[in-house]
Amino acid sequence: MFPASFDYHSASSVAEAIEMLQKLPDAQLVAGGHSLIPAMKLRAAQPANVVDIARIPGLDGIERDGDDLVIGALATHAAVADSAAVQGACPGLAEAAAAIGDIQVRNRGTIGGSLAHADPGADYPATMLAFGAEITAVGPGGERTVAAADFFVDLFQTVLDEADVITSVRIPAAAGTAYLKHPHPASSYAVVGAAARIAVSGGEVTACALGIGGVAGKAVLADAAASALIGGAASDERIAAASARIGEALDEPLGDLYASGAFRVHLAGVYGKRALQIAATRAAG
Amino acid sequence: MNHSVQITVNGESSQHDVEPRMLLCHLLRDSMGLTGTNIGCDTSQCGSCTVMLDGKAVKSCTVLAVQADGCEVTTIEGLAGGDGLHPMQQAFWDNHGLQCGFCTPGMIITAVEILNRKPDASEGEIRHGLEGNICRCTGYENIVKSVVAAGSRASD
Ligand SMILES: Cc1cc2nc3c(=O)[nH]c(=O)nc-3n(C[C@H](O)[C@H](O)[C@H](O)COP(=O)(O)OP(=O)(O)OC[C@H]3O[C@@H](n4cnc5c(N)ncnc54)[C@H](O)[C@@H]3O)c2cc1C
Ligand code: FES
Ligand code: FES
Numbered sequence: 001m002f003p004a005s006f007d008y009h010s011a012s013s014v015a016e017a018i019e020m021l022q023k024l025p026d027a028q029l030v031a032g033g034h035s036l037i038p039a040m041k042l043r044a045a046q047p048a049n050v051v052d053i054a055r056i057p058g059l060d061g062i063e064r065d066g067d068d069l070v071i072g073a074l075a076t077h078a079a080v081a082d083s084a085a086v087q088g089a090c091p092g093l094a095e096a097a098a099a100i101g102d103i104q105v106r107n108r109g110t111i112g113g114s115l116a117h118a119d120p121g122a123d124y125p126a127t128m129l130a131f132g133a134e135i136t137a138v139g140p141g142g143e144r145t146v147a148a149a150d151f152f153v154d155l156f157q158t159v160l161d162e163a164d165v166i167t168s169v170r171i172p173a174a175a176g177t178a179y180l181k182h183p184h185p186a187s188s189y190a191v192v193g194a195a196a197r198i199a200v201s202g203g204e205v206t207a208c209a210l211g212i213g214g215v216a217g218k219a220v221l222a223d224a225a226a227s228a229l230i231g232g233a234a235s236d237e238r239i240a241a242a243s244a245r246i247g248e249a250l251d252e253p254l255g256d257l258y259a260s261g262a263f264r265v266h267l268a269g270v271y272g273k274r275a276l277q278i279a280a281t282r283a284a285g
Numbered sequence: 286m287n288h289s290v291q292i293t294v295n296g297e298s299s300q301h302d303v304e305p306r307m308l309l310c311h312l313l314r315d316s317m318g319l320t321g322t323n324i325g326c327d328t329s330q331c332g333s334c335t336v337m338l339d340g341k342a343v344k345s346c347t348v349l350a351v352q353a354d355g356c357e358v359t360t361i362e363g364l365a366g367g368d369g370l371h372p373m374q375q376a377f378w379d380n381h382g383l384q385c386g387f388c389t390p391g392m393i394i395t396a397v398e399i400l401n402r403k404p405d406a407s408e409g410e411i412r413h414g415l416e417g418n419i420c421r422c423t424g425y426e427n428i429v430k431s432v433v434a435a436g437s438r439a440s441d
Binding site for chain 2: 001002003004005006007008010030033034037038040041042050052054078082101102103104105107108186187188
C-alpha cells in the first residue's frame, strides 16, 4: 500500500518547520511516522506536503532539571522507557512508555507525536494529566506552554494550531507514580490505561491524581476518586473506596467490538485501583 | 518531486532517486532486490518487514525511504556480515525455529534487537520482546527456544 503522492521536506530547525507549515499548502509534520504513515497508507490522511522534523538537532533530550524531567518532543518511546533519569524520577512515565506498542514501534514513535496525535487509545495522555505535565510548543506567534489538563480537546484533537510544533514536555518528578494498561490484544493500544500519582507525608495521602485513558474520547482525570483518597492513610480499604468513584469521571465511554463502554468503565475501576496501590507503595518508599 | 536518498545497506552505500511516498521495504525489495525482508500485513502489525535502521529494529513498511536518507540498514541478507550464518540464524536452524519461514527474517532481526538490549534476557522477556512479530505456523514455542538458545542465559 502506497500513500497518496505528496512532497517531502526535511526541516533543519523548529523555525524552518514552522515556516514550511505556514507556506506549504496542506502540510503536516512527521516525527516518528508511526501514526501518520499508517494513516497515509490507508489514505485516511493525504497531506500534500510532509514536513519531517526528525532531523532537527537537540529535540530528543531527556534531562532532569531540578524537580522536573524535561523530555524533548523527538524522544522515542524506547528512549523514555530505557532512561535511568525517567525511571528514577517518574517510574509511572517509564512504565507508560514501555507499554506502548512493541519494540519496533517504540524505536520510532516519539512523545511529541503521540501527544499531538491524541489518540484515545494512546498511553501517554493519561500520564500527562495525572503527573501534572506541561507541554511546550512553538508557533508563528512564539512559544507557549500549556498544562496537560488544557491540552487535550477531544478524540484526535488538541489545542495546537496548524503551524505549532511541540518542542518539549516538562513533568514534575514524583516517586509515587504508576501506569497500568489493559492492552487491546491485536492493536496493543490501551483499552484502558490508568496513571496514578500519590504523595504521602506522615502516613497521610497529601496529594493524589488519577488519569484514565482509553475509555472516553480523550484521557480524563478521575477527580472524585483522587480527592477521596487525600487526607487519610493509603490503605487498601481507602484505595478500594476511592476507586469505586472512578466511574464518576467516565460518563461518556466509547465502546467497540472488543470492549463495550460499560466494560471499559469497569476495567477503569480495576486498573485504577491497582495503579493507586502501586503508586501508594512507591510513595511510601 | 523525487528525492535523492543515500543509504548504506548491509555495509554497501548506494544512491536512489525515490518518490517521497516510497516505503523503505519497497526500496529494499524492489529497487535493491533484497527480498528477504517480507511484507506481510502492510499495516504495521506483523513485524515480518523488520530491519535494523541505524542499529534499531523497525518495521520497514512504516518508514519512508526518504526518512532513511543517510542511514545504515541491515537486512536478513547482511546480518551475518559475510558467508555463513549469524548466531541467531544458526539458533533458529538448530531449534527448528521456523516452518514456512515467512515471518523468520523479521523474527530474527527483532530477536537480535532483544539480545542487543539485554544479552541475558529471560524466556519471559524474550516472549514479551517478540510481541510485534506474528507467526502463523509455529505457535512460537520453537522461536522462543531458538532465541533463548542464542542468549547468554543458555550457557549458564
Ligand atoms: C503497530 C502500532 C502499535 C501502536 N501501539 C500504541 C500503543 O499501544 N500505545 C500508544 O500510545 N501508541 C501506540 N502506537 C502509536 C505510536 O505511539 C505513535 O508513535 C505515536 O502515536 C505518534 O508518534 P510519532 O512520532 O510516530 O508521530 P507521527 O506519526 O510522525 O505524527 C503523528 C501526528 O502528530 C503530528 N506531530 C508529530 N510530531 C509533532 C510535534 N513535535 N509537534 C506537533 N505535531 C506533531 C503529526 O503532524 C501527525 O499529525 C502504535 C503505533 C503502531 C504503528
Ligand atoms: S508488513 Fe510491516 S509490520 Fe507487517
Ligand atoms: S514460520 Fe510460517 S509464519 Fe512463522
